[in-house]
Amino acid sequence: MQITVETTIAAPISTVWSLYNTPEHIKNWNAASDDWHTTASAVDLREGGAFSSRMEAKDGSMGFDFAGDFTKIIEHALIEYTFGDRKATIQFVDTAEGVKLSITFEAETTYSTEQQQQGWQAILNNFKRYVEK
Template sequence: MKITVEKLVRAPGEKVWLAYTTPEDIVQWNAASDDWHTTRSNVDLRVGGAFSSRMEAKDGSFGFDFAGTYTQVIPKQLLEYSFGDRSAKVEFIETPDGVNVRVTFDAEETHSLEQQQQGWQAILDNFARHVEGKGK
């Protein structure tokens, strides 16, 4: 089953793309809640290139690596990647008001569909706040 989350980011396309694909930005926005953070991120932004982010609870009680391989990269338009036996697609859709970022991903079986949707939406909401809060 596929799950889709999306968010309008009120910023220019180049700024949105760079914030989504630059490790220095990713560590600032990639968390589903205030008690989690991303401690490091690596991006090899090309088809066949690998990416990874280390996500940890701020209290040190738990952490995991989110990693995968890019399967399609169209700058400022589309990212597709595989992670484990799952895949995801990130669309960057230009609108008069900014960029609508739409993420569609394969659900997993450990957490409920609602939990997964809420978690990925929270990360996307953090992303929008980060981009919109950055200077021009």
């Protein structure tokens, strides 16, 4: 099953692309709630390159690494990657209202579809707020 989350960001596509893919910026927006944060991030943005983000609860009670490999990159338009045995696609579309950013990913079986959709949407909403501030 695939899940899609999306938002429209009032900013130039070059800004959205850069802030989405730069480790220093990722650490500022990559969290689903205020009690989590990203403590480390690395991005080798090229086909065959890898990425990773360390996400941790701010109270130190738990954390995990989100990592994968880029399989297709079209600058300012598309990122495809694998993470574990799953795949995701990110589309960047320039519109009159701003950049429509959509992420489609393969669902996992541990958490409900609704929980996964809400978590990924929350992170995308944080990204929108970060870019637009």
